[in-house]
Amino acid sequence: MPDTTYDAVIVGGGTKGLFLAMYLARYGGMSVGVFERRHESGGGLAGEESAAPGFTGNIHATMLYLHQHWMQLWRDFPEFEEYGGQVDQHVCINGAIFADTEKSLVTYSTKHDPTQERSAQNIAKISERDAELWLKVWEVREPLIKAICMSYSTIPTVGGAMARYQRPLEALAEKGMKLDPVFGSYSCLRAAKELWESKEMQKLMVRLAMSRGADILAAGGGMASGLLEPATQPLMCFQVGGTHQAAHAAHRVLIRDGVKAWTNCEVDKVIIENGTAKGIRLKDGTEIGARRVVISTLSPQQLCFDLIGKEHLNSQIIRRIELLESDSLCIAWYQWALHEAPKYKLAQVNPDLNDANWLDLHLDNDPDSLAREAYWRKLGKMPPFEDLNPVVWCHSVADPRYAPVGKHLASHEQFMPPATAFSEREWLALKKQHAEDIMKLWQMFAPNMTWDNVIGVDSNTPYDVLRLKNMAPNGNWNVLDNVPHQSGAYRPIPELAHYRTPIKNLYGTGSGWSGGGGTVGAGYMCYKAIAEDMDLGKPWLEPGKEEPDSLYEQVIRVEKKLQQSVVEKKLQQSVKV
Numbered sequence: 001m002p003d004t005t006y007d008a009v010i011v012g013g014g015t016k017g018l019f020l021a022m023y024l025a026r027y028g029g030m031s032v033g034v035f036e037r038r039h040e041s042g043g044g045l046a047g048e049e050s051a052a053p054g055f056t057g058n059i060h061a062t063m064l065y066l067h068q069h070w071m072q073l074w075r076d077f078p079e080f081e082e083y084g085g086q087v088d089q090h091v092c093i094n095g096a097i098f099a100d101t102e103k104s105l106v107t108y109s110t111k112h113d114p115t116q117e118r119s120a121q122n123i124a125k126i127s128e129r130d131a132e133l134w135l136k137v138w139e140v141r142e143p144l145i146k147a148i149c150m151s152y153s154t155i156p157t158v159g160g161a162m163a164r165y166q167r168p169l170e171a172l173a174e175k176g177m178k179l180d181p182v183f184g185s186y187s188c189l190r191a192a193k194e195l196w197e198s199k200e201m202q203k204l205m206v207r208l209a210m211s212r213g214a215d216i217l218a219a220g221g222g223m224a225s226g227l228l229e230p231a232t233q234p235l236m237c238f239q240v241g242g243t244h245q246a247a248h249a250a251h252r253v254l255i256r257d258g259v260k261a262w263t264n265c266e267v268d269k270v271i272i273e274n275g276t277a278k279g280i281r282l283k284d285g286t287e288i289g290a291r292r293v294v295i296s297t298l299s300p301q302q303l304c305f306d307l308i309g310k311e312h313l314n315s316q317i318i319r320r321i322e323l324l325e326s327d328s329l330c331i332a333w334y335q336w337a338l339h340e341a342p343k344y345k346l347a348q349v350n351p352d353l354n355d356a357n358w359l360d361l362h363l364d365n366d367p368d369s370l371a372r373e374a375y376w377r378k379l380g381k382m383p384p385f386e387d388l389n390p391v392v393w394c395h396s397v398a399d400p401r402y403a404p405v406g407k408h409l410a411s412h413e414q415f416m417p418p419a420t421a422f423s424e425r426e427w428l429a430l431k432k433q434h435a436e437d438i439m440k441l442w443q444m445f446a447p448n449m450t451w452d453n454v455i456g457v458d459s460n461t462p463y464d465v466l467r468l469k470n471m472a473p474n475g476n477w478n479v480l481d482n483v484p485h486q487s488g489a490y491r492p493i494p495e496l497a498h499y500r501t502p503i504k505n506l507y508g509t510g511s512g513w514s515g516g517g518g519t520v521g522a523g524y525m526c527y528k529a530i531a532e533d534m535d536l537g538k539p540w541l542e543p544g545k546e547e548p549d550s551l552y553e554q555v556i557r558v559e560k561k562l563q564q565s566v567v568e569k570k571l572q573q574s575v576k577v
């Protein structure tokens with residue numbers, strides 16, 4: 001006899017767990033219990049005062065996109081936005097400073113540059129041809145963005161992604177930009193070198209593709225660095241007030257719909273009887289019954305080996321799960337509590353550099369230094385100083401809620417070897433050394449970045465990322481690497497890729513599933529599979545909610561809102577004058 005019973009029981013209270021619970025309760029009409037191991041819900045939707053009290057650091061997720069992250073929630077739960085699921089944008093979206101040539105390059109957000117003319121003008125200073133290409137792709141962004149919206153909203157099928165990109169490819173061809181199909185098999189680095197004329201643009205595109213989860217050396221990642229970036233980069237955004245606000249907003253929706261989100265409840269096993277999931281057992285022995293469905297949002301390894309158990313799986317599934325690759329997307333994200341925001345030397349030429357969402361600090365403009373950095377990591381070694389390619393940002397410049405009045409919270413990202421590459425003692429030493437290296441490097445670009453300017457620092461490495469057990473063993477931010485055999489309809493393995501498992505009434509989702517890497521839509525996609533199987537409510541079939549149009553409408557609605565806020569601010573300023 002279980003201690004408590006729900007219609008649906010969700011294992012893990014992170015992004016996927018919370019968003020899936022919203023759908024199961026409101027559109028599936030189910031009673032739902034969410035069971036989270038840590039002291040609070042949110043998982044990767046974290047914003048912690050880790051660098052110093054009062055400074056909000058997004059320690060697990062900060063890079064959001066209007067067309068990837070919450071468009072389904074904005075459409076299906078209007079109060080999510082009202083409760084705080086809101087985004088904003090910096091002036092510059094993506095940028096880079098190159099120390100050797102003393103050049104900079106930036107692209108602008110859709111909020112501050114609705115036509116992308118400003119981005120094009122800036123790119124043209126380095127290459128007119130690259131600027132032209134930028135505008136050409138931006139002009140056909142609608143079919144591209146719709147295709148991407150669907151990648152985060154559809155149960156994957158073999159060949160489905162290629163079919164989705166057919167229309168955008170035709171639109172590009174109409175503009176005279178016919179992409180040779182060979183691009184699909186290029187690596188990101190190779191594609192960028194062919195598409196973009198200037199080394200600076202090549203490096204800017206490839207470094208961003210790294211942050212977005214591309215293994216830049218792996219065959220098959222080619223489209224990301226060319227086709228998608230100009231259409232999507234200007235839509236990059238961040239969560240107002242810290243990423244955890246999105247978890248709070250989701251939680252408020254859940255409370256309203258009667259969902260119970262439990263914390264400090266580590267799940268040990270799924271209870272399986274006659275091949276059917278009947279509930280879960282917590283580490284403390286408590287049993288929770290599930291009348292209709294159990295969903296795991298943990299890693300594929302946890303799902304198969306811990307929650308289900310090898311005795312319920314065939315040998316092919318076991319072998320494939322054992323062979324999953326996860327050692328290339330491992331990053332350090334440090335949070336820096338500062339007296340002053342970084343002031344870049346080259347801001348004398350372009351002041352917008354001081355307000356960038358994603359700013360690369362490169363010692364040179366050679367895109368191959370990104371390859372060298374990746375090779376070091378593949379060897380399990382920390383790249384040397386000359387091959388570091390960090391990205392920095394300072395959200396408090398755009399949103400004062402991130403830091404106490406007059407102070408600032410900056411962050412940096414540097415790719416690192418996997419958590420398993422070093423012992424705990426070695427990680428502790430590396431963390432300190434890396435802080436010193438980054439300060440030395442940052443100072444070359446922003447002279448005010450001295451230790452005197454630092455109030456506190458939180459050194460978050462792949463080793464620390466293991467605090468989220470589902471990111472073990474390597475501390476991979478994406479749980480699994482994005483290589484072709486672990487993508488789309490093959491992610492994590494073909495047998496589990498449709499969110500269903502060999503156990504009846506047991507489903508799996510999370511970053512290890514298609515559409516899951518990041519604080520994005522795999523909860524929604526998993527709901528689609530459950531709704532199909534159990535004949536639950538299907539909001540996407542309601543009039544006015546047809547996909548992809550209704551998702552694209554949300555993107556444009558929020559984009560317009562952001563653009564309108566700039567107009568209103570200018571009006572207010574002119575009234576004051």
Ligand SMILES: Cc1cc2nc3c(=O)[nH]c(=O)nc-3n(C[C@H](O)[C@H](O)[C@H](O)COP(=O)(O)OP(=O)(O)OC[C@H]3O[C@@H](n4cnc5c(N)ncnc54)[C@H](O)[C@@H]3O)c2cc1C
Nearest residue numbers: 012014015016037043044060061062063267510511518519
């Ligand atoms: C350093 C870093 C930077 C990142 N940057 C970005 C970014 O900029 N943008 C972006 O979109 N994404 C980013 N991500 C990725 C993002 O955080 C994750 O992809 C996302 O949170 C995954 O959602 P999820 O629900 O699958 O897993 P999580 O959000 O991790 O949720 C899973 C939950 O399950 C819990 N859990 C684990 N084991 C158990 C158990 N046995 N019982 C009960 N609960 C359990 C965990 O504690 C966790 O809360 C980043 C990640 C890292 C580490």
